[in-house]
Amino acid sequence: MAANPVTESGLDLSWLNLYDEPTSAVPGKKGLTLKEINLGKYADDRRGLGDMTYRTRGAIPRPGAQRFGPNYQKKADVWSENCVMLYEEATQRQWSSARDIPWETLEALPDEIERAMCQLCTMLTEVEFIAGDVPGQWMPFVSAQDFEAGLFLMSQIMDEARHTDVFRKRALANGGGLLAQGAGLGLRTLIEARDFTEMSVLMHVQAEGFVQSMFRMGELIGQTDADKRIFRMSAQDESRHLAFGVMHLKYVLDTEPDRREEIHHYLDKAEGDAAGGGSGDVTFPPVFESLCLLLGGGADKFDEGLQKFLLLRKRQINEYVHRLGVAGLGDRRDRLGPLMAQFLDPA
Amino acid sequence: MSTGEALARAREGSQVPQDARDKARELGWDDDLIDLAVEKGHSLAIIWQALKGGVTGAQAKEFLVHGQSAAPRDFSWMKVPTEWGIRAKAADPALGLAIGDLNVGTYGDIPDVWTNRSEIARGSYPNPLNEDMGYTIFEKAVVWADCCVPLYEDAIRDRWVSATDLNWAGLEALPGDLEKAVCQFMTEQSERAYFVGALWSGWLPDISYGFLELKLFLSTVIYDLARHSEAFRKRALSNCGGLGLQAPTDYSRVAQEARSFIELAAVLFVQDSMLYTLFSQGDQFAQNDLERQMYQLVAKDRARMRQYHVERLKHFLFKTPDRRGEQDLYFARAEAKMVKDWGDSAVWEPLAILLGGGRDKIAQGQAKLQELRKLQVQNYVQDLKDATFTRTHLNGRMKDMLA
Structure with a gap:
């Protein structure tokens, strides 16, 4: 269809003749969500070939449309079956670090405990900062044919911004401050990924999984109601990111089983000598020691904290392996890197 | 096989890998200190963590003699020279604690040129060495x-x-x-x-x-x-x-x-x-x-x-x-x-x-x-x-x- 052929009257109006399938999505219980408009020729299962433009799925191609550079052409490259639902959940569950955290409940803590909390928050604000950059890096490569995956990543960018800000706020709100920078913590691995699935497995499944396991122990780590709520709210967001990653991996393994070894290869590298991206490397004293202090309740209860810390690591690793199993990579259990394997329960 | 792998394998047999013993000697540990630590119930993972963390023989002995764990514990991060004692408060209670409220003291100093190439949080204490994370905008x-x-x-x-x-x-x-x-x-x-x-x-x-x-x-x-x-x-x-x-x-x-x-x-x-x-x-x-x-x-x-x-x-x-x-x-x-x-x-x-x-x-x-x-x-x-x-x-x- 030509966009611009001027008729005698000076009008074209040919765009009026493009509607061959009148569509009327009906709101569901949760309003008019992406699920309700995922219908007819606009549905993800009617996805056509991508064309390297930003034409969203179902729109009529424009003759002469310029390409915008390479992006993924196959659905499996970026798709996750739950991204439609997860995006809407993200919009419903946005929260405000300014107003939804009971900052007034913060109370003066023993110096060593406050310092430990501030050190943990210093590490976390760094981790979350990278966690926003990483999906940003991949957005231009997500085809608009799979725009729901793109929308989800954009919601994740917002979530990570909030996490970056809330941990900074916590460090600066209770008589403390920021402390020592993290030691990389495997964050470079996330930025170095050169494939969306590689990135997603490392960030969504591994790194965010570890962070999620940590946040879910927030009741033990947090010393005040505000701290506990920060971990609870953040964990809720991390659950979505993690769910996206698990289901993306599942989609890849279901539809492109020949990629299994390639994915193992990424994990072999990431699990190598590191404790896992974003998890807080156990050999990095500021993270390890601050967690032990918080979990134990003080320097004099450090060993008690250490035992809980080891439980945390155990939980992180076992949940990680479980999630990989849900995604269809159950055989990872037998290939897990040694620094992780030591915490793995028997099958 | 890396030491980590050796440790993982040794876990089941409770045998201390040679790499760990070599590392211990390097740090001045007496030959029997690792065995003592194992006897006291410390896992090989913890011992390796202590070795990797650079715990010296004297420190290890001190920990073990006093019945403490062999994990490193220096708490030096508590003493880094960042600005301490910040108690940010909401300027507008209706809006809550906003990010603008955090810009107090040195934490509010947004430099004309940012020089750190890592993901360091502004105001925290930098590592002496960092990899370049690839940022390009510093002005x-x-x-x-x-x-x-x-x-x-x-x-x-x-x-x-x-x-x-x-x-x-x-x-x-x-x-x-x-x-x-x-x-x-x-x-x-x-x-x-x-x-x-x-x-x-x-x-x-x-x-x-x-x-x-x-x-x-x-x-x-x-x-x-x-x-x-x-x-x-x-x-x-x-x-x-x-x-x-x-x-x-x-x-x-x-x-x-x-x-x-x-x-x-x-x-x-x-x-x-x-x-x-x-x-x-x-x-x-x-x-x-x-x-x-x-x-x-x-x-x-x-x-x-x-x-x-x-x-x-x-x-x-x-x-x-x-x-x-x-x-x-x-x-x-x-x-x-x-x-x-x-x-x-x-x-x-x-x-x-x-x-x-x-x-x-x-x-x-x-x-x-x-x-x-x-x-x-x-x-x-x-x-x-x-x-x-x-x-x-x-x-x-x-x-x-x-x-």
Whole structure:
């Protein structure tokens, strides 16, 4: 269809003749969500070939449309079956670090405990900062044919911004401050990924999984109601990111089983000598020691904290392996890197 | 086999790998100290952690003699020389603890040039050695606008949800030509919003932590654009219509082609200013309450983007007056392509139909569109002026629109 052929009257109006399938999505219980408009020729299962433009799925191609550079052409490259639902959940569950955290409940803590909390928050604000950059890096490569995956990543960018800000706020709100920078913590691995699935497995499944396991122990780590709520709210967001990653991996393994070894290869590298991206490397004293202090309740209860810390690591690793199993990579259990394997329960 | 692997294997047999013993000797541990630690119930993992953490023989002995664990415990991170004793308070209790409230003492010092190439949080104590994380933007003048600090919290406060905040159930059938015009407009705007969201996203990894608040604000912009994209798509698919012809690509390609953040911001200034005016005039072309409300919400979001552009440009020009002329080049390219897009029949005809009230009133609609375009250009020129920039060679067709 030509966009611009001027008729005698000076009008074209040919765009009026493009509607061959009148569509009327009906709101569901949760309003008019992406699920309700995922219908007819606009549905993800009617996805056509991508064309390297930003034409969203179902729109009529424009003759002469310029390409915008390479992006993924196959659905499996970026798709996750739950991204439609997860995006809407993200919009419903946005929260405000300014107003939804009971900052007034913060109370003066023993110096060593406050310092430990501030050190943990210093590490976390760094981790979350990278966690926003990483999906940003991949957005231009997500085809608009799979725009729901793109929308989800954009919601994740917002979530990570909030996490970056809330941990900074916590460090600066209770008589403390920021402390020592993290030691990389495997964050470079996330930025170095050169494939969306590689990135997603490392960030969504591994790194965010570890962070999620940590946040879910927030009741033990947090010393005040505000701290506990920060971990609870953040964990809720991390659950979505993690769910996206698990289901993306599942989609890849279901539809492109020949990629299994390639994915193992990424994990072999990431699990190598590191404790896992974003998890807080156990050999990095500021993270390890601050967690032990918080979990134990003080320097004099450090060993008690250490035992809980080891439980945390155990939980992180076992949940990680479980999630990989849900995604269809159950055989990872037998290939897990040694620094992780030591915490793995028997099958 | 790495020591870690050896340890993992040894775990089952409780045999201490030679690598660990070698490392222990290197650190001055007595030969029997590892065995003593094992006897005291410390796992091989913990012992290896202590070795890797550089615990000396004397320290290890001290720990074990006193019945403590062999884990390293130096707490030196507690004593790093960062500013301590910060108790940020909400300046506006109704808004809560905002990121602006954190900018106290050295934590509020946003440097003109940020030098750290890692992801270090501004104000924390740097590691002596860091890998380069690949950031490319280290100059405050390039990205910064003071307004990004309050705008971030405003964006969060003003969030809306297309699924539930718009009354979809109240949509009523429109005459076919009007519905198709709505759908064509939505198709174009959904694509434009999605594209710009992806574009901004791709620039995030370039911006260093020195300008944290700006990155946070841009994250809200990206999220706003995601919401606009899906809201427009929902409207196109909810009232007996569908998606129409994809958007023209000329303007968007210019944005995509930007070689620097400065160029990108200049190019997007043009569209963001124009779209703010367009949506703030949404009452003129809305066909029902849902669209009216949607355009108002979109305009509110876009007002923040517009404010950022104006203040960023103003700040940039103040800091780098020698680059004033260069901006003209970017504006000229963007204006030319925007005007080209505006001349596309699938762009202007739907608007003319909506403004006129039907296909049979497209002539009246065209007249209204002319007025609307005039207002868009007027506001755009004013936005530039507010940023202390006078456009000396405004695009000729835009100039005609002002007549």
